Amino acid sequence: MPDNLGEPLPHPILHNRSFQDETILPSSHKKNTTGIAQNFPAYIEESNLELKPIASHGSALQTKIEEGSESDEDQDILLSSGKQSAQRDPLLSDTNTHSPHMKRVTRSTASRSNSRPKDISLSTGEANGHANGDMNTSVEMRRKRLSVDSPTQTAMLMDRDSFSLDDQPPPTPRTPGQVNTSFSDLPRQDKRNFLLLVLLYFLQGIPMGLAMGSVPFLLKKYFSYGQIGIFSLASYPYSLKLLWSPIVDAIWSKRFGRRKSWITPIQTISGFAMIYLGGRIDELMEKASANDGAGVWGFTGWWFLLVLLCATQDIAVDGWAISLLSIQNISYASTAQTVGLTAGSFLSHTVFLAFQAPDFANRWFRTKEIDEGVVTLGGYMTFWGWAYLIVTFAMAVLKKEQRDKTTETIMDVYKSMWEILKLPNILTIIIIHLISKIGFVTNDAVTNLKLLDKGFGEANLALVILIDFPFEISLGYYAGKWSTEYTPLRVWCWAFVARLAAAVFAQGTIMLYPDGADGPPTWFMLTVIIEHVYSTFMNTVMFVAASAFHARIADPAIGGTYMTLLATVSNLGGTFPRFFILKLVDFFTVANCTPPTDLTAFKASHPDAVPITSPFNCAIEADKQHCIKGGGTCAVQRDGYYWTNVICVILGALTFWMYIQKNAMRLQRLPLRAWRLTSSEGQGGS
Numbered sequence: 001m002p003d004n005l006g007e008p009l010p011h012p013i014l015h016n017r018s019f020q021d022e023t024i025l026p027s028s029h030k031k032n033t034t035g036i037a038q039n040f041p042a043y044i045e046e047s048n049l050e051l052k053p054i055a056s057h058g059s060a061l062q063t064k065i066e067e068g069s070e071s072d073e074d075q076d077i078l079l080s081s082g083k084q085s086a087q088r089d090p091l092l093s094d095t096n097t098h099s100p101h102m103k104r105v106t107r108s109t110a111s112r113s114n115s116r117p118k119d120i121s122l123s124t125g126e127a128n129g130h131a132n133g134d135m136n137t138s139v140e141m142r143r144k145r146l147s148v149d150s151p152t153q154t155a156m157l158m159d160r161d162s163f164s165l166d167d168q169p170p171p172t173p174r175t176p177g178q179v180n181t182s183f184s185d186l187p188r189q190d191k192r193n194f195l196l197l198v199l200l201y202f203l204q205g206i207p208m209g210l211a212m213g214s215v216p217f218l219l220k221k222y223f224s225y226g227q228i229g230i231f232s233l234a235s236y237p238y239s240l241k242l243l244w245s246p247i248v249d250a251i252w253s254k255r256f257g258r259r260k261s262w263i264t265p266i267q268t269i270s271g272f273a274m275i276y277l278g279g280r281i282d283e284l285m286e287k288a289s290a291n292d293g294a295g296v297w298g299f300t301g302w303w304f305l306l307v308l309l310c311a312t313q314d315i316a317v318d319g320w321a322i323s324l325l326s327i328q329n330i331s332y333a334s335t336a337q338t339v340g341l342t343a344g345s346f347l348s349h350t351v352f353l354a355f356q357a358p359d360f361a362n363r364w365f366r367t368k369e370i371d372e373g374v375v376t377l378g379g380y381m382t383f384w385g386w387a388y389l390i391v392t393f394a395m396a397v398l399k400k401e402q403r404d405k406t407t408e409t410i411m412d413v414y415k416s417m418w419e420i421l422k423l424p425n426i427l428t429i430i431i432i433h434l435i436s437k438i439g440f441v442t443n444d445a446v447t448n449l450k451l452l453d454k455g456f457g458e459a460n461l462a463l464v465i466l467i468d469f470p471f472e473i474s475l476g477y478y479a480g481k482w483s484t485e486y487t488p489l490r491v492w493c494w495a496f497v498a499r500l501a502a503a504v505f506a507q508g509t510i511m512l513y514p515d516g517a518d519g520p521p522t523w524f525m526l527t528v529i530i531e532h533v534y535s536t537f538m539n540t541v542m543f544v545a546a547s548a549f550h551a552r553i554a555d556p557a558i559g560g561t562y563m564t565l566l567a568t569v570s571n572l573g574g575t576f577p578r579f580f581i582l583k584l585v586d587f588f589t590v591a592n593c594t595p596p597t598d599l600t601a602f603k604a605s606h607p608d609a610v611p612i613t614s615p616f617n618c619a620i621e622a623d624k625q626h627c628i629k630g631g632g633t634c635a636v637q638r639d640g641y642y643w644t645n646v647i648c649v650i651l652g653a654l655t656f657w658m659y660i661q662k663n664a665m666r667l668q669r670l671p672l673r674a675w676r677l678t679s680s681e682g683q684g685g686s
Contacts, residue, residue, distance in 0.1 A: 182481075183332075183477075186329055186332070187326065187329075189326075190325055190326055190329050190332070193324040193325055194325065194332050194335075194336050196324070196395075196399065197317065197320075197321055197324065197325075197333065197336035197337070197340065198336045198339050198340040198343075199340065199391065200263065200313075200317045200340065200395075201317065201336060201337050201339070201340025201341045201344065202340040202341070202343050202344040203267065203344065203384075203387070203388060203391060204310050204313055204314055204317070204340070204341060204344060205340060205341040205342070205343065205344020205345040205346075205347070205348070206344045206345075206347065206348050206384045207270070207274065207306050207307065207309075207310055207348070207384075208235075208238070208307065208310055208341070208344065208345050208348070209344060209345030209346065209347060209348025209349040209352075210348045210349075210352070210377075210380075210381070211234050211235055211303045211306065211307050212232075212235050212345070212349075213345060213348060213349030213350075213353070214348055214349050214352055214353045214356075214377075215231070215303070215377075216228050216231060216232070216449070217353060217448070217449070217452070217458065217461075218285070218377070219231060219285075219288070219289075220449055220452055220621075222288070222289035222293055222621070223289075223293045223296060223621055224293070224586055224620040224621035224622060225446070225449070225582040225583070225585045225586045225621070225640075226582055226583050226586045226620070227293045227296050227621070228449070228582055229578065229579045229580075229581075229582030229583050230296050230297065230300060230579070231296060231299070231300050231303070232445075232575075232578045232579055232582065233300055233304070233579060234300045234303035234304045234306075234307055235307055235575055236304070236307075236575060236576075237304060237307045237308040237310075237311040238307055238310065238311045238314070238571055238575070239568060239571040239572035239575040239576065240311075240568065240572070241311040241312065241314065241315055241564055241568055242417070242564055242565050242568040242569075244312070244315075245315045245413075245417075245564040245565070245568075246410055246413030246414045246416075246417055247410055247413075248262050248312060248315045248316055248319075249315075249319065249413045250409055250410040250412065250413045251410065252404075254403070254404075256401075257400075257401030257402075257404070258319075258320075258401065258404040259316045259317070259319060259320035259401060260395070260396065260399070260401050262312065262313070262315070262316040263313055263316045263317065263320070263392075263395070264392055264395070264396045266309055266312050266313045266316070267313060267388050267389075267391070267392040268388075268389060268392050269309055270306070270309045270310065270313070270385075270388055271385045271386065271387075271388030271389040271392065272385065272389075273305070273306055273309065273385070274306070274381045274382070274384055274385030274388065275381070275382050275385035275386065276385075277302060277306070277381055278377075278378045278379065278380070278381030278382035278383075278385060279378060279382065280378075281377050281378045281381060282376075282377070282378060284298075284299055284302060285299065285377075287299070293621075293622060314564075314567075315564050318337075318563040318564055318567060319563060319564075320401075321333040321336065321337070321551070321563075322551065322554060322556050322563065323402065323556065330551050330552065331480060331483060331484045331488075331548045331551065331552070332480065333547070333551045334480060334483070334544055334547030334548040334550070334551050335477060335480035335544065335548075337547055338477075338479070338480065338540060338543060338544045338547065339477065342472050342540065346465070346468075346469045346472060348380075349465065350462065350465035350466050350468070350469050351466060351469070352375065352377075352380055353458065353461070353462040353465065354459070354462030354463060354465070354466050355373055355374040355375045355462075356373035356374070356375050356376060356377065356380075357373050357458040357459045357462050358370065358371050358372055358373050358459075359457060359458065359459035360373065360458070360459035360462055360463065361373045361374045363459065416677065417565060419677045420562060420565060420677065421565075423674075423675070423677075425667060425670060425674055425675060426565075426675075428663050428666075428667060429566070429569075429667055430569045431659075432659075432660050432663060432664060432667075433546075433566075433569040433570045433572070433573045434569060434572065434573045435573065435655050435659075435660070436496065436573055436652075436655070436656075436660055437573045437574040437577070438573075438577060438648055438651050438652050438655065439496075439499070439500050439503065439648055439649050439651060439652015439653065439655070439656070440499050440500060440502065440503040440648070440649070440652060441574060441577045441578060441581050441648060442503065442581055442585075442641070442644050442645040442648045443502065443503040443506045443507075443535060443645065444539070444574065444578075445578045445581055445582060446581065446582065446585055446641050446644070446645075447506045447507075447509075447510065447535075447641075448461060450510050450641050451510070451513075451528070454510065454513045455513075455519075455520075456513070456520055456528070457519065457520075460519075460520060460525065460528075464525070464528050464529050464532050465532065467529055467533075468529070468532050468533050468536055471533050471536075471537065472536055472537070472540060475537050475540060475541075479491070479540055479541045479544040479545065480544050480548065482541070482545075483544055483545045483548040483549075484548070487668050488545040488546070488548040488549035488552065488668070489545065489549055489664045489665065489667060489668040490665070490668060491541060491545040492541075492542055492545035492546055492549070492664065493656075493660075493661055493664055493665070494541075495538045495541035495542040495545065496542060496656055496660070496661075497656070498534075498538045498541075499535070499538040499539065499542060500649055500652055500653060500656075502531070502534055502535040502538050503535075503645060503648070503649050503652075504649060505531050505534065505535070506531055506535060506645075507641075507642060507645050507646075509527055509528060509531045510641070510642075511642075512524065512527065546570055547567070549668075550563055550566040550567060550570075551563070553672065553675040554566070554675075555675065555676055555677065581644060581648070584640065584643075584644045585640040585641050585644050586619060586620060586640060587640060588638065588639075588640030588643040588644060589619040589636065589638060589639060589640035589641075590617070590619060590636070590637045590638040590640075591617065591618045591619045591624070591634055591635060591636040591637060592615050592616070592617060592618065592634070592635055592637065593612060593615055593616050593617070593618040593623070593624075593626075593627035593632045593633070593634050594615055594632055594633045594634075594635065595611070595612040595613055595614060595615065595630075595631070595632050596611060596612065596630075596631035596632060596633075599611050599613070599631075602631040606631065609629055609630060609631065610629075610630055611630050611631050612626075612627060612630035612631055612632035618632075618634040619636075619640075
């Protein structure tokens with residue numbers, strides 16, 4: 001039995017004895033042998049004879065019989081083909097001048113009746129069926145098996161008029177080979193497209209960095225952790241974009257381009273929205289902080305709309321990234337996303353936070369102190385709103401998109417998305433993404449806010465994040481290369497363990513904060529810088545590795561939907577727990593407000609203030625501010641941050657070693673066809 005279909009199975013069934021004085025004539029020179037040859041197959045069939053060769057002569061002329069079954073009656077195929085075979089094959093017409101050696105084989109009538117050939121074709125070694133002029137009577141049969149799942153399917157395929165076993169099988173999709181190519185070695189077209197993707201992701205990161213970074217810090221002086229958790233809902237559109245991604249994939253202008261049809265108008269609306277909010281942001285923040293933060297829901301709604309626009313743009317850019325870069329360099333799509341989003345969000349989260357802090361500006365840029373930073377939130381948003389409009393206009397005019405002949409309707413895309421969700425491997429990776437970030441979500445959401453609570457100061461925190469910025473950009477590039485060299489999910493698992501350690505390191509850093517110090521000492525500043533660089537680097541490695549894996553397995557036919565589905569569940573795993581984590585911090589925190597010791601002196605020094613006369617719980621930010629304004633002291637007996645972080649790290653470690661690691665490694669080893677909606681019969685990609 002051959003190991004594969006390409007290996008011949010030698011099985012000669014008719015071969016004449018050769019004589020030196022024998023002349024083999026073609027069929028056109030037959031004399032009295034025709035009648036014998038015509039009756040010869042019938043005689044063989046009646047006698048239950050099987051003919052076997054005993055010699056070869058000259059170069060091979062092969063009669064190749066291919067069939068779709070593995071019957072034990074393979075030896076009867078040519079013999080049972082009747083007179084038609086004799087009339088068609090000139091060798092059979094001339095091979096009876098001398099009797100061949102024959103071997104009688106006993107067979108049942110039922111066996112003989114099932115040994116009919118499925119198809120017969122001649123292989124002469126030359127094109128178009130012509131012989132090479134060096135003919136002999138050597139015949140050889142090759143057996144070829146089709147990869148089918150049932151006899152019914154086999155019969156249906158063979159009944160088609162176009163059925164032939166001579167054709168080559170269709171090309172099998174192969175998993176793209178990992179290519180470790182430096183940026184300087186990329187083709188020129190890939191370089192330009194890579195830079196375009198970086199720019200688009202950068203613009204997307206500007207409002208995202210404000211919504212998920214700077215604005216919560218600016219609100220910390222007014223809101224409790226639970227109220228900041230409400231504002232975190234503004235980032236949910238980025239994690240729920242899967243719901244409308246089929247619309248982005250299915251509705252577009254053929255004249256303008258499949259992806260530009262969405263990127264251009266969405267970025268235009270985003271630009272005008274940022275200009276509008278930039279002129280009114282101070283007023284909106286004052287309303288949000290009024291009545292102990294009662295206006296937080298209205299303020300959250302404006303940012304929800306802005307993030308919704310960014311999420312829609314991200315759907316189109318993700319789909320475009322798959323077709324812009326060549327397949328061997330597709331991992332650079334995740335690198336572009338990482339570098340662009342990181343640069344945009346860090347610019348809005350770090351550079352802006354530093355330059356808007358009055359303490360930072362007074363320390364480094366001024367000789368006379370002023371109670372405002374170098375930039376304001378309103379001015380920053382207005383500037384980038386105009387930048388959005390300029391870049392969008394240039395892209396619409398200068399960048400030509402390749403024509404896309406996709407004709408899927410919205411329902412087709414939703415059906416495709418449903419089919420993707422039904423893939424067993426997709427369900428596994430969804431579960432992994434949804435539970436994988438529980439272990440370090442407390443570190444991501446609360447650690448920096450806790451530093452502000454301890455008295456670290458906005459200026460110092462901005463300086464730490466600013467120092468981290470160049471590390472984040474440069475190390476993000478190398479994280480992409482490591483994902484190519486060591487396989488994405490393997491790198492992802494390494495970073496997972498390191499990120500759990502980073503969460504423990506962060507808690508230890510908070511516990512080391514020197515109480516009563518007038519500002520953080522130098523050694524503590526260095527400790528915070530090391531902790532922050534280490535934590536954000538592990539975060540970046542996990543993000544890059546996951547994005548590289550998504551780009552590798554995504555089906556280009558529905559690239560936008562496929563990539564968006566995977567990115568959505570990945571983002572959702574880190575977004576949806578934040579609301580509950582921030583609520584838990586308030587829930588576990590125990591703090592009591594102690595009234596002032598000398599009420600008379602306090603009333604004299606603060607005639608407009610209402611003094612605190614009895615103790616109460618000041619765990620919530622509004623109660624804490626009320627305690628301080630009334631001359632009291634809010635002392636924390638139990639910090640909910642520590643309890644919440646320990647619980648999350650333990651849960652993260654258990655889920656990783658019990659489920660995540662082994663399933664992630666299994667998914668990494670799967671062939672590309674395991675991630676496709678359909679696979680051709682007999683595929684064997686690797």
